[in-house]
Amino acid sequence: MSRYWSDIVHRLTPYVPGEQPLLAHPVKLNTNENPYPPSxxxxxxxxxxxxxxxxxxxxxxxxxxxxxxxxxxxxxxxxxxxxxxxxxxxxxxxxxxxxxxxxxxxxxxxxxxxxxxxxxxxxxxxxxxxxxxxxxxxxxxxxxxxxxxxxxxxxxxxxxxxxxxxxxxxxxxxxxxxxxxxxxxxxxxxxxxxxxxxxxxxxxxxxxxxxxxxxxxxxxxxxxxxxxxxxxxxxxxxxxxxxxxxxxxxxxxxxxxxxxxDAWFRDTCAKVIASRERLAAGLTALGFDVVPSAANLLFARHEAYDAATLVLRLREREIFVRRFNAPRIDQHLRISVGTDAECGLLLDALRDIFSAYIG
Amino acid sequence: MSRYWSDIVHRLTPYVPGEQPLLAHPVKLNTNENPYPPSxxxxxxxxxxxxxxxxxxxxxxxxxxxxxxxxxxxxxxxxxxxxxxxxxxxxxxxxxxxxxxxxxxxxxxxxxxxxxxxxxxxxxxxxxxxxxxxxxxxxxxxxxxxxxxxxxxxxxxxxxxxxxxxxxxxxxxxxxxxxxxxxxxxxxxxxxxxxxxxxxxxxxxxxxxxxxxxxxxxxxxxxxxxxxxxxxxxxxxxxxxxxxxxxxxxxxxxxxxxxxxDAWFRDTCAKVIASRERLAAGLTALGFDVVPSAANLLFARHEAYDAATLVLRLREREIFVRRFNAPRIDQHLRISVGTDAECGLLLDALRDIFSAYIG
Missing domain, CATH: 3.40.640.10 (Type I PLP-dependent aspartate aminotransferase-like (Major domain))
Structure with a gap:
């Protein structure tokens, strides 16, 4: 707060973008980036x-x-x-x-x-x-x-x-x-x-x-x-x-x-869509409720596990997903669709976390 | 004008940047760009x-x-x-x-x-x-x-x-x-x-x-x-x-x-400053009043020649300078400092225009 600020500055609630971790090889499924490079x-x-x-x-x-x-x-x-x-x-x-x-x-x-x-x-x-x-x-x-x-x-x-x-x-x-x-x-x-x-x-x-x-x-x-x-x-x-x-x-x-x-674009989108469907099946098999998605992300919750805890446990394994601390959705994870390998690492980590879970 | 526009849109006076000519090799002294490439x-x-x-x-x-x-x-x-x-x-x-x-x-x-x-x-x-x-x-x-x-x-x-x-x-x-x-x-x-x-x-x-x-x-x-x-x-x-x-x-x-x-930066600035001083001397010799400048531009007017006309005559020669149609300064040219070669082309063109000037 400062007398030099315009009035509007005091009233703002700046947007907080997803974290950009400085790790060398994070499994970064938190900001909906494409897992494939550009053309x-x-x-x-x-x-x-x-x-x-x-x-x-x-x-x-x-x-x-x-x-x-x-x-x-x-x-x-x-x-x-x-x-x-x-x-x-x-x-x-x-x-x-x-x-x-x-x-x-x-x-x-x-x-x-x-x-x-x-x-x-x-x-x-x-x-x-x-x-x-x-x-x-x-x-x-x-x-x-x-x-x-x-x-x-x-x-x-x-x-x-x-x-x-x-x-x-x-x-x-x-x-x-x-x-x-x-x-x-x-x-x-x-x-x-x-x-x-x-x-x-x-x-x-x-x-x-x-x-x-x-x-x-x-x-x-x-x-x-x-x-x-x-x-x-x-x-x-x-x-x-x-x-x-x-x-x-x-x-x-x-x-x-x-x-x-356009060929690169179509091929990339097709790969992401295929990975999304595999990831959705994997999450469902682990007991998640997964919202039907036409995006490069999945929105999913699990009845048995606290979402904020899952975010932390995944982060310890250098796997980044996002959760919004907002009404109706604070028990959901938003998971960007990565490569099949990245999605596999996520599913493995979740299995591991569930096996040792203390809420 | 449109019913869909927010009120503010009707009241704006958008800024008009200097022209970016599509010519292959214009003498572009109108937007104060540096004549030298980056490091x-x-x-x-x-x-x-x-x-x-x-x-x-x-x-x-x-x-x-x-x-x-x-x-x-x-x-x-x-x-x-x-x-x-x-x-x-x-x-x-x-x-x-x-x-x-x-x-x-x-x-x-x-x-x-x-x-x-x-x-x-x-x-x-x-x-x-x-x-x-x-x-x-x-x-x-x-x-x-x-x-x-x-x-x-x-x-x-x-x-x-x-x-x-x-x-x-x-x-x-x-x-x-x-x-x-x-x-x-x-x-x-x-x-x-x-x-x-x-x-x-x-x-x-x-x-x-x-x-x-x-x-x-x-x-x-x-x-x-x-x-x-x-x-x-x-x-x-x-x-x-x-x-x-x-x-x-x-x-x-x-x-x-x-x-x-930093060496590239200092060298580039020194070259532009030296060219500015030479260009200022050249314009003064042609009868321009030149405002003392510490920028990569000169602001100059000539008692005998209309500024808008000079802009047009220079443009015909693919030399671009800027004029602002505003009170107190509408008879001034704003000339970005180019290389010595570009400044020389400008001075030559002005001499040529003056010799054939019909106001």
Whole structure:
């Protein structure tokens, strides 16, 4: 606390990202990173940008990331003016709160969801109301048929991984023509249906994606919003009042190359999905209740073992998973899907912990 | 305009960065980039981070950029908790407006200064008042002895390049103990005195720097704030409510390597300073009034030739300089200092334009 702080600083509840352990070889299943590296074309594109003794690095990047947006637009069959690029989907979401979700009526999002949402709301003084998931952690879109200044949720939802059918999203967006619905598709490529195909029909739909998960580039910080050009314009106006150049030159070429290697992307996603199904079977066999997931994570609880204790016991074995100390979910573990080998180490460790468990 | 926009979007006046021409070999003297590439150690550090098939890129970067902050802190002889790292000094300044400069009393900054400041103020609804520079474009710190919620200016000032002695800054900060003074030192390494040495004595002083100019890394987007740990804490709280990871892995290692090659840095700055003095002499010989500069830019006007016309005539020759269509300075050119060869091309082009000038 300080007299020099603006008032807002006193009221913030900063987001706490998952731990980045400094160990040499942790089994890191706590931040939903992809277990496979990015396409070799990404490395080649970065190396090319370093040509001529790094001559390009002395120059500002394209503030509009036009080539990247053109590549991603072509990939999705839309226009570049329907694409916004930002410093990871976290920055894209932050700018979205400021540009499109601050209205007199409250923003709606689920009670169990990405824990950054209430943090953004406090930073930008956005009034919000949470809508409970049902007992199976499903979103029921009819629960959102109340006056609102915007609707926001991930599909699949975080931290549950549970997907919502595209037909439900279409019904919701059609019913809420007066406010923007934002679908946060950070995990969509692991088995859910994207709503990008709806943006031409619905001027009130914004879809947010990232290269951090399915394209193995969490380390490079690139995210996107897709929507009507008018919505994208609002994001650009706020971005250009905040930071003209959020994407450096290497991030722009890296993300572009990732979209140009669709075979790598599809192969990586297929491997993660197969590992997820094996891990879900393994956890179920150990007695866990596992939420059906279309993401690169599993959300699971065990009746017999305390979740916080399991996190600690796993951590002693240099295996990292995440738990949220929040209502309804404090007995769940959120487990990122690793390689089959990493998932095997996790299952072995859990067996070992259970055999010696003292609660 | 759209019913979906938050109110603030309608009131913004986004910053317009200098043009990034798509020509193969423009003489680009319009965005104050360094004419020399970054240290070879920067390229080496980036290449090392790509080892193991880009294994590290799939993982989130350190959200606190600790190693980078430790390196920069050691360089300046301060502690890492006195250093904030952001996505370029533009993002650092934006977060500073939100975290430290929004108070009941108005923020003060010069009438002629970095044109992003009023844009930030509108985005974050910060009340501000401008203080006129004197006729020689100098800041008189006694003009700032009025009630305020903060004071902000670049040293050297933009777009003039005119430096302020450190003794004046110390006097100003000492007199304004109740609010934060922010010194934006984007250009300081080209001949002005940094105020970083004062942060231990003044808890109300924040100093902002960037690797975009003197360290030739405009393309990588890294900036810093230096100050009392309490001020840095405010910036971290806002940053962690906005975007946990604004610096990607390659930006972190690149900036760190740039600080580790001090000889390259000093040599580059010395070359730019020498070119600036030669260019200033050349412009003066052509009849320009040139503001004394301690930056990598010159601010100059010619009694006989219209500035907007000169910008167009130079542009036809693929030479880019910048002009601001603003009161008191619309007849000035802001010319980034290039290599001696680039400066020579500019002087030749001006001679040519003058010889054929029709106003």
């Amino acid at each position: 070799p074309r990404v490395l080649e594109a970065i190396r090319q940008e370093l040509a001529d003794a790094g001559e390009s690095l002395r120059r500002y990047p394209d503030p509009t990331a036009l080539k990247l947006r053109e590549t991603v637009a072509a990939y999705h069959g839309i226009r570049a003016d329907q694409v916004f690029a930002g410093n990871g989907s976290d920055e894209v979401l932050a700018l979205t709160f400021q540009a499109l979700l601050k209205h007199d009526k409250p923003l709606l999002f689920p009670d169990i969801t990405y824990s950054f949402y209430p943090t953004y709301a406090r930073l930008f003084d956005v009034d919000y109301r949470t809508i409970p998931l049902d007992d199976s952690f499903a979103i029921n879109v009819d629960d959102y048929a109340v006056a609102n200044g915007g609707i926001l949720f991930p599909n699949p939802n975080a931290p549950t991984g549970r997907p919502l059918p595209l037909a439900d999203i279409e019904r919701l967006v059609a019913k809420n023509a007066d406010s923007v619905t934002v679908i946060d598709e950070a995990y969509v490529d692991f088995g859910a249906e994207s709503a990008i195909g709806l943006i031409d029909r619905f001027p009130n739909l914004l879809v947010v994606q990232t290269v951090s998960k399915s394209r193995s580039l969490a380390g490079m910080r690139v995210g996107f919003a897709f929507g009507n050009a008018e919505l994208i314009d609002a994001l650009n106006r706020v971005k250009d009042s905040f930071n003209s150049y959020p994407l450096d030159r290497l991030a722009q070429v890296a993300a572009r190359a990732a979209y140009e290697d | 070879p150690r920067v390229l080496e550090a980036i290449r090392q981070e790509l080892a193991d098939a880009g294994e590290s890129l799939r993982r989130y970067p350190d959200p606190t950029a600790l190693k980078l902050r430790e390196t920069v802190a050691a360089y300046h002889g301060i502690r890492a908790d006195q250093v904030f790292a952001g996505n370029g000094s533009d993002e650092v300044l934006a977060l500073t407006f939100q975290a430290l400069l929004k108070h009941d009393k108005p923020l003060l900054f010069p009438d002629i200064t970095y044109s992003f400041y009023p844009t930030y103020a509108r985005l974050f609804d910060v009340d501000y008042r401008t203080i006129p520079l004197d006729d020689s474009f100098a800041i008189n710190v006694d003009d700032y002895a009025v009630a305020n919620g903060g004071i902000l200016f670049p040293n050297p000032n933009a777009p003039t390049g005119r430096p302020l002695p450190l003794a004046d800054i110390e006097r100003l900060v000492a007199k304004n103990a109740d609010s934060v003074t922010v010194i934006d030192e984007a250009y300081v390494d080209f001949g002005a005195e940094s105020a970083i040495g004062l942060i231990d004595r003044f808890p109300n002083l924040l100093v902002v720097q960037t690797v975009s100019k003197s360290r030739s890394l405009a393309g990588m987007r890294v900036g810093f704030a230096f100050g009392n740990a309490e001020l840095i804490d405010a910036l971290n709280r806002v940053k962690d409510s906005f975007n946990s990871y604004p610096l990607d892995r390659l930006a972190q290692v690149a900036a760190r390597a740039a600080y580790e090659d």
